[in-house]
Amino acid sequence: MSQSENLPIPNIPQPKHKRIVIVGAGFAGLKIAQKLAHTDYQIVLFDKNNYHQFQPLLYQVATAALSPSAVSFPLRRIFHKIDNVVFRMAVVREIDKEKKTIYTNLGTIQYDYLVLSQGANTNYFGNQNIQKFCAPMKSTSEALYIRNKIISNYERAVNIADEDERKPIMNVVIVGGGATGVELAGSIAELRNKVLPKDYPQLSFKNMRVILVESGGSLLSGLTPKSREKALQYLQELGVEVMLNTRVEDYDGFIVKLLDKEPIKTLTLLWAAGIKANSLIGVEDDQKAPNGRLLVDEFNRMVNEQDIYVVGDQCVQKEEKFPNGHPQVAQVAIQQAANLAKNFKNELKGKPWIPFKYNDLGSMATIGKKMAVVDLPFVSFQGSFAWLVWLFVHLMAILGVKNKLMVFLTWSWKYLSFDPSLRLLIRPRYVKEFKRQWMLEEKDYED
Ligand SMILES: Cc1cc2nc3c(=O)[nH]c(=O)nc-3n(C[C@H](O)[C@H](O)[C@H](O)COP(=O)(O)OP(=O)(O)OC[C@H]3O[C@@H](n4cnc5c(N)ncnc54)[C@H](O)[C@@H]3O)c2cc1C
Numbered sequence: 001m002s003q004s005e006n007l008p009i010p011n012i013p014q015p016k017h018k019r020i021v022i023v024g025a026g027f028a029g030l031k032i033a034q035k036l037a038h039t040d041y042q043i044v045l046f047d048k049n050n051y052h053q054f055q056p057l058l059y060q061v062a063t064a065a066l067s068p069s070a071v072s073f074p075l076r077r078i079f080h081k082i083d084n085v086v087f088r089m090a091v092v093r094e095i096d097k098e099k100k101t102i103y104t105n106l107g108t109i110q111y112d113y114l115v116l117s118q119g120a121n122t123n124y125f126g127n128q129n130i131q132k133f134c135a136p137m138k139s140t141s142e143a144l145y146i147r148n149k150i151i152s153n154y155e156r157a158v159n160i161a162d163e164d165e166r167k168p169i170m171n172v173v174i175v176g177g178g179a180t181g182v183e184l185a186g187s188i189a190e191l192r193n194k195v196l197p198k199d200y201p202q203l204s205f206k207n208m209r210v211i212l213v214e215s216g217g218s219l220l221s222g223l224t225p226k227s228r229e230k231a232l233q234y235l236q237e238l239g240v241e242v243m244l245n246t247r248v249e250d251y252d253g254f255i256v257k258l259l260d261k262e263p264i265k266t267l268t269l270l271w272a273a274g275i276k277a278n279s280l281i282g283v284e285d286d287q288k289a290p291n292g293r294l295l296v297d298e299f300n301r302m303v304n305e306q307d308i309y310v311v312g313d314q315c316v317q318k319e320e321k322f323p324n325g326h327p328q329v330a331q332v333a334i335q336q337a338a339n340l341a342k343n344f345k346n347e348l349k350g351k352p353w354i355p356f357k358y359n360d361l362g363s364m365a366t367i368g369k370k371m372a373v374v375d376l377p378f379v380s381f382q383g384s385f386a387w388l389v390w391l392f393v394h395l396m397a398i399l400g401v402k403n404k405l406m407v408f409l410t411w412s413w414k415y416l417s418f419d420p421s422l423r424l425l426i427r428p429r430y431v432k433e434f435k436r437q438w439m440l441e442e443k444d445y446e447d
Contacts, residue, residue: 009107012086015042018112020344021102023092023280025052025075028312028333029117035341037082040348044109050075050089053140054398056330057407059180062137062146062270063187064195064423065414070407072140073399092118095282100307102280113307115340116280116294120313120328123274133253134271137180149268150188151425158200163207168265170208173256175248176272177214178221179365182231184270185212186367189238199423211241211264213248213256215273220373222327223363227373230382234367248273275328277314289316293325298355300340311336319358326358330397335359366390369415 017040025047051072060066090104122136247259277293293316302308312333316325326332343353366372372387
């Protein structure tokens with residue numbers, strides 16, 4: 001730890017009332033900060049990026065359908081003219097619960113209340129080869145990396161004479177049959193079927209396999225049987241090879257080894273098979289569930305703590321209807337955040353705190369144009385209408401009028417022409433050594 005990391009972060013005013021420090025400006029952290037704007041609390045919000053990411057549409061960035069800026073929103077802009085919210089781009093590393101202080105790469109800060117909303121990261125289940133060679137998709141920069149990787153593969157393949165040598169460069173294997181894997185597989189198949197053959201007429205796209213590998217017996221395990229079957233049918237119609245009950249054992253950057261099945265050659269293994277909750281130094285082992293999620297009570301208060309709260313993917317909270325905790329989805333994060341913000345307001349008014357109750361609004365996934373599945377609490381439907389509902393719900397959920405408009409126009413153009421214009425290969429330039437300390441590169445902010 002450098003000397004400055006032990007000093008208070010400069011230019012953060014002393015709070016007039018109490019200070020709430022929020023770690024992570026994802027769905028949960030951002031919602032709390034927004035709900036507590038213009039209250040007597042001082043809110044200090046940290047995130048390792050200076051933007052909020054709309055993860056449900058990252059797969060569209062990875063497949064060149066949307067630009068990164070359509071799904072990433074500058075956090076500072078959200079808090080224009082809101083005096084009680086201070087934002088800092090920083091990596092939070094450690095808590096000292098006795099001193100009510102957190103340690104970041106910028107320095108330290110004390111809190112009255114601490115809210116952890118750091119979300120989750122990719123889980124490789126301990127396989128270091130897979131971690132080294134696969135491409136995960138938890139952030140905008142990872143989605144952009146996938147876009148670059150797929151496009152570079154084709155720029156490379158088009159110059160290779162031998163067809164057998166080209167095949168592994170063109171194949172894409174996706175691991176994980178949840179919503180992310182299904183949506184990625186469908187979107188890559190659409191690229192293969194409609195877009196890439198126009199860009200690379202010299203390549204035969206019959207040689208490009210899109211394979212979705214899932215260790216369980218069905219896709220989209222949380223959805224109704226009808227939706228699961230339909231999702232499988234849609235993927236097969238798009239030409240995705242779906243391998244159920246199939247476990248990936250290893251990957252060396254070229255060969256995907258499968259348990260009891262033929263290996264697959266590919267340079268592109270996309271990993272959407274699992275997540276693990278983020279944490280911090282200073283959280284005790286008995287405050288974590290076996291899967292790493294932090295244990296909280298019905299008010300999202302961390303067990304054995306008075307002033308620390310955890311919301312969203314990072315926590316596990318048991319409810320009668322959810323004895324093993326809630327699913328790690330955006331709705332849970334948003335609803336927990338809204339409830340906690342209300343409770344902080346109740347605290348100001350001397351009113352009692354309200355326990356959290358999850359209102360499950362349903363689930364949906366889209367596979368391709370006019371191919372989606374929607375399960376609402378009392379009705380389940382699939383096909384074109386489900387696809388329109390999916391488009392509408394996601395459009396409404398995106399932050400900002402400009403972004404909504406941008407996404408609407410991009411989608412309209414894409415689905416009318418199937419010619420998205422984002423197949424650009426923009427590679428980051430290497431930063432000169434003497435400039436590195438001034439450049440806030442993302443690699444400095446990765447765990
Ligand atoms: C590709 C993908 C697709 C998804 N699709 C859907 C979907 O269709 N529907 C759905 O409901 N859910 C979906 N999810 C899940 C949903 O995105 C999560 O449940 C939701 O983001 C959880 O919100 P959160 O606030 O807990 O965490 P996040 O939104 O992940 O936010 C965590 C924030 O904490 C920051 N952070 C982490 N560690 C630190 C640190 N040490 N210091 C500073 N900042 C830190 C991160 O930068 C991030 O901004 C998807 C997830 C992914 C990855």
